[in-house]
Amino acid sequence: MYKDPSIEELFGFSDSNEYESTEENNSSDELEVFDHKVSPSSFNGNEPIDISSITFPSISGLILYENLLTHEQQNELINGIIEANYFDNPESNQAMCFGTLPSFLLNAVEIISHTPGLFPDGIQNRKPLFDQSIINLYKPGEGITSHVDLPRFEDGIVVISLLSSCVMQFKPLSDISDIEQDGDNTNYYNKFKDIQNTGETIPVILRPGSVLALSGSSRYNWTHGIEENEIDEVGDEKIVRNIRVSVTLRKMKQDQLLLNKDDSNSFSFEVKKRGH
Ligand SMILES: O=C(O)CCC(=O)C(=O)O
Numbered sequence: 108m109y110k111d112p113s114i115e116e117l118f119g120f121s122d123s124n125e126y127e128s129t130e131e132n133n134s135s136d137e138l139e140v141f142d143h144k145v146s147p148s149s150f151n152g153n154e155p156i157d158i159s160s161i162t163f164p165s166i167s168g169l170i171l172y173e174n175l176l177t178h179e180q181q182n183e184l185i186n187g188i189i190e191a192n193y194f195d196n197p198e199s200n201q202a203m204c205f206g207t208l209p210s211f212l213l214n215a216v217e218i219i220s221h222t223p224g225l226f227p228d229g230i231q232n233r234k235p236l237f238d239q240s241i242i243n244l245y246k247p248g249e250g251i252t253s254h255v256d257l258p259r260f261e262d263g264i265v266v267i268s269l270l271s272s273c274v275m276q277f278k279p280l281s282d283i284s285d286i287e288q289d290g291d292n293t294n295y296y297n298k299f300k301d302i303q304n305t306g307e308t309i310p311v312i313l314r315p316g317s318v319l320a321l322s323g324s325s326r327y328n329w330t331h332g333i334e335e336n337e338i339d340e341v342g343d344e345k346i347v348r349n350i351r352v353s354v355t356l357r358k359m360k361q362d363q364l365l366l367n368k369d370d371s372n373s374f375s376f377e378v379k380k381r382g383h
Pocket residue numbers: 241243251256266275313331353354355
């Protein structure tokens with residue numbers, strides 16, 4: 108029977124000292140988050156089935172593929188993330204990997220790279236498609252400040268959603284001139300607080316197994332963020348948030364790679380607390 112996993116079951120830590128597991132210990136460390144009786148519906152290695160793609164008329168370049176990853180593929184990602192121990196420290200909720208992608212991401216990247224229409228051809232056919240990943244862990248009620256991804260990353264970004272749904276808000280930038288000047292990370296997230304928000308906000312529901320692709324205007328001219336809500340309401344739909352994990356995949360700009368030439372084929376990662 109499906110039961111939402113607790114954060115302790117997933118990542119082995121608790122906010123409260125009172126937590127005591129009533130579950131049997133799973134000696135293999137492997138966690139089946141999804142009940143496989145709910146039949147996975149999507150990519151079977153040959154033909155994609157039952158995948159819906161959603162576009163947003165006012166946000167050019169934004170496309171959402173629901174059910175792109177099967178439950179098994181989602182489990183594989185979650186188990187890979189657990190085994191990598193990124194979130195052993197309860198303070199950390201963001202792991203950044205540079206260089207070679209962690210191996211547990213490779214099947215998902217393979218699927219994404221074979222998904223037609225995700226990106227314009229020039230992006231879709233680049234090699235490698237991605238060389239940087241961020242894994243974000245959200246407890247219920249947590250979010251991420253509205254931002255535009257850093258200019259040191261190429262166009263063509265995806266966000267894979269796992270475990271829980273949430274709403275991502277897209278807001279058009281009123282002034283994009285600052286983005287070009289901001290070559291590094293400094294105060295990047297704060298920068299957009301003041302210059303966004305002159306127009307409408309477009310809610311995008313990110314469900315587990317979905318892949319959101321951003322290119323062109325959606326990547327450069329809109330901010331995206333997740334509000335700090337325990338419940339999201341969109342139209343008639345009410346989403347009670349549970350623990351959510353997302354995987355962001357991007358490609359570093361070539362000149363940024365050259366800055367770290369000796370490291371460009373190696374793998375490194377950094378685990379920290381999201382600054383927002
Ligand atoms: O967690 C998400 O869904 C979004 C993450 C994000 O925007 C980012 O890593 O830049």
